[in-house]
Amino acid sequence: MSNVSLEAMVELIHQMRRSAEALQKQAQGIQAVERNLVRLLASVKMLELNISDAKELV
Secondary structure (H helix, E strand, O other), rough: OOOOHHHHHHHHHHHHHHHHHHHHHHHHOOOOHHHHHHHHHHHHHHHHHHHHHHHHHH
């Protein structure tokens, strides 16, 4: 785990959240996209929780 840059991972996860939220604004009315973004954002949330757990171990 020492070779892993947690800060870089955190930034990439934040980029994923920002991208998904931006796409949500663009997807108004396209239900399939909106539903998939809800799932995507739930997965991003899990990544955020996982990375915060990993930071505590380091």
